[in-house]
Amino acid sequence: MTGKNRENYNKNYIAYVNSFDPPTQHFKNCLRAFLVGGLICCIGQFMREIFEKVIGLNGDELSAAVSILLIFLGTLLTGFGVYDRIGRYAGAGSIVPITGFANSVASPAIEFKTEGLVYGMAAKMFIVAGPIIVYGVLAGTAVGLIYLFL
Amino acid sequence: MFEPYLEIIWGFVKAFAVGGLICMIAQIVINFTDLTAGKILVLFMLAGVVLQGLGLYQYLVEFAGAGATVPISGFGYLLANGAIKGAQKGFFGAATGALSAASAGVSAAVIFSFIMAMIFKSRSKKN
Amino acid sequence: MQTIFFENTPRIIATGTIAGPKECAGVVGKCVDKTLTDDMFGESTYEKAECKMLSYAITKAIENAGEEQSNIDMLISGDLLNQIISASFAARDFDFPFLGVYGACSTLAESYAIAAALLNAGYYKKIVAATGSHFSSAERQYRYPLELGNTRPPQSQWTVTGAGGAVIASEGSPTAITSATFGKVVDFGITDVNNMGAAMAPAAADTILAHLKETGRNADYYDLIITGDLGALGSRILKDLVWEKGVDIQNNHVDCGEIIYKVIEDEFQGGSGAGCSAVVFNSYIYEKLKRRELNRVLLAATGALLSTVSSGQGESIPCICHAVAIENL
Numbered sequence: 001m002t003g004k005n006r007e008n009y010n011k012n013y014i015a016y017v018n019s020f021d022p023p024t025q026h027f028k029n030c031l032r033a034f035l036v037g038g039l040i041c042c043i044g045q046f047m048r049e050i051f052e053k054v055i056g057l058n059g060d061e062l063s064a065a066v067s068i069l070l071i072f073l074g075t076l077l078t079g080f081g082v083y084d085r086i087g088r089y090a091g092a093g094s095i096v097p098i099t100g101f102a103n104s105v106a107s108p109a110i111e112f113k114t115e116g117l118v119y120g121m122a123a124k125m126f127i128v129a130g131p132i133i134v135y136g137v138l139a140g141t142a143v144g145l146i147y148l149f150l
Numbered sequence: 151m152f153e154p155y156l157e158i159i160w161g162f163v164k165a166f167a168v169g170g171l172i173c174m175i176a177q178i179v180i181n182f183t184d185l186t187a188g189k190i191l192v193l194f195m196l197a198g199v200v201l202q203g204l205g206l207y208q209y210l211v212e213f214a215g216a217g218a219t220v221p222i223s224g225f226g227y228l229l230a231n232g233a234i235k236g237a238q239k240g241f242f243g244a245a246t247g248a249l250s251a252a253s254a255g256v257s258a259a260v261i262f263s264f265i266m267a268m269i270f271k272s273r274s275k276k277n
Numbered sequence: 278m279q280t281i282f283f284e285n286t287p288r289i290i291a292t293g294t295i296a297g298p299k300e301c302a303g304v305v306g307k308c309v310d311k312t313l314t315d316d317m318f319g320e321s322t323y324e325k326a327e328c329k330m331l332s333y334a335i336t337k338a339i340e341n342a343g344e345e346q347s348n349i350d351m352l353i354s355g356d357l358l359n360q361i362i363s364a365s366f367a368a369r370d371f372d373f374p375f376l377g378v379y380g381a382c383s384t385l386a387e388s389y390a391i392a393a394a395l396l397n398a399g400y401y402k403k404i405v406a407a408t409g410s411h412f413s414s415a416e417r418q419y420r421y422p423l424e425l426g427n428t429r430p431p432q433s434q435w436t437v438t439g440a441g442g443a444v445i446a447s448e449g450s451p452t453a454i455t456s457a458t459f460g461k462v463v464d465f466g467i468t469d470v471n472n473m474g475a476a477m478a479p480a481a482a483d484t485i486l487a488h489l490k491e492t493g494r495n496a497d498y499y500d501l502i503i504t505g506d507l508g509a510l511g512s513r514i515l516k517d518l519v520w521e522k523g524v525d526i527q528n529n530h531v532d533c534g535e536i537i538y539k540v541i542e543d544e545f546q547g548g549s550g551a552g553c554s555a556v557v558f559n560s561y562i563y564e565k566l567k568r569r570e571l572n573r574v575l576l577a578a579t580g581a582l583l584s585t586v587s588s589g590q591g592e593s594i595p596c597i598c599h600a601v602a603i604e605n606l
Binding site for chain 1: 158161162165166167168169170171172173174176177178179180181187188189190191192194195196199200202203214215216217219220221222223224225226228229230232233234236237238240241243244245247248249251252254255256258259260262263264265266267269270271272273
């Protein structure tokens with residue numbers, strides 16, 4: 001089988017394979033993502049209230065403090081090997097909150113420690129989360145420049 | 151006398167609903183496109199940058215509090231917001247504003263990850 | 278001709294297997310030589326653990342054969358890690374020549390076929406063929422860090438933690454390798470790295486059909502046609518593909534990946550990896566061959582020949598399948 005014939009056959013085969021795909025459980029997945037995601041945000045809201053009312057932080061300091069504490073919790077749960085279990089249950093519900101970002105930084109750091117502290121742990125720390133920093137800085141700076149020239 | 155408490159509870163409800171909704175949208179995207187975790191994070195972060203670039207995300211933050219800042223789109227909001235504020239100070243501010251606004255999150259992620267990597271070992275999954 | 282026949286019938290005289298706790302909860306639990314309670318196997322990294330498992334399987338196979346290590350002529354082995362480090366590093370513990378082979382998850386069948394060919398020609402008297410894999414090291418290399426909280430799609434499989442090996446000699450057991458079919462690389466354009474079963478099924482179909490055609494045998498000549506790690510989904514596709522060509526293996530086809538785990542929960546489609554066929558064949562199936570509950574088995578192990586680089590560049594997954602016919606004479 002060569003050329004066009006083969007391509008057609010491939011397409012047929014891929015369509016045929018896709019017909020075997022186990023159905024995605026949309027409702028269950030979405031509900032879990034909603035519940036866990038909402039819960040993590042509620043924890044964040046709780047911290048906001050505490051920091052605001054008890055310590056008296058506000059504005060940027062307040063959101064920075066909340067982020068830092070959530071990131072700490074995310075990395076800690078990753079260290080204890082709990083976060084991947086939550087992730088398996090919650091899907092996007094635990095990926096999208098800032099704790100998921102913390103998890104994606106901490107997990108390769110812990111994992112690749114065996115390959116050395118420089119080229120293992122430090123170099124591979126951002127294999128998953130690196131793109132977020134890269135595109136975040138690019139897009140953020142672009143927004144800044146657009147506002148500068150407008 | 152219950153009114154301040156009601157307001158706090160209402161704040162939690164809003165945070166839960168908005169945060170949950172953002173995660174649910176991400177889950178729907180995953181269900182239909184098989185995007186991996188890294189790509190989802192980038193996508194939602196960019197969505198936050200764009201929305202704040204258009205000046206919209208701040209209303210969501212005012213409305214939902216942590217419900218809008220905790221998801222990764224809130225990180226994008228932070229970047230864009232920093233850049234916009236920096237742009238008022240001139241070119242240098244526009245170029246550095248984004249990352250300096252996000253420095254708390256990035257530094258925290260690096261520092262805590264380093265500490266956790268020193269303390270913990272990777273463990274296998276039993277199931 | 279893809280098929281070669283071994284008229285001097287090299288024999289599988291003994292096997293040695295080791296598997297992790299999760300694997301041993303299933304059918305292989307009673308048959309393996311050693312069950313690990315901790316999949317680190319007392320080592321500091323998963324790669325070292327994989328190497329040690331392989332080393333154990335080789336030593337145990339030689340011990341079970343009642344042989345001295347000095348009587349072994351050669352080790353043929355391979356694994357899934359880059360530059361087959363587990364096999365090469367395990368080989369440094371032994372004082373005989375080493376032939377490293379790579380066929381991804383088809384490595385077991387490939388090394389059996391090469392061993393049988395060398396023995397049949399009379400160059401050597403006793404060869405050890407072994408292979409293994411480890412869930413955590415494979416996950417690290419091919420997918421994500423273990424602690425990353427991502428979800429596994431329902432088509433995915435679970436790499437088997439385990440190793441198995443066999444001593445193949447020119448005589449000494451009724452269980453013989455009678456022929457081998459080397460497979461062609463088949464690529465039907467599947468790019469989804471989580472759907473290995475669908476990618477490998479056409480390769481398995483190709484080799485099994487070639488084997489049956491060239492030997493002039495019917496599918497029911499074999500008591501069992503076992504594939505390596507197609508998983509539940511791939512196994513169904515394979516049955517369909519050979520059925521299209523007029524061959525019926527509905528009743529005697531079994532997939533090692535499909536049967537290895539007891540509870541299909543997060544493993545979804547079953548086990549995968551080089552260790553999958555190595556553990557299941559060398560323990561469970563070999564036990565049945567020895568007790569003559571099975572007499573004619575076709576072991577068709579499939580392998581997906583991809584790397585993280587090729588899938589990152591959007592290449593489809595080329596696959597291969599080698600088959601060896603194992604019969605009680």
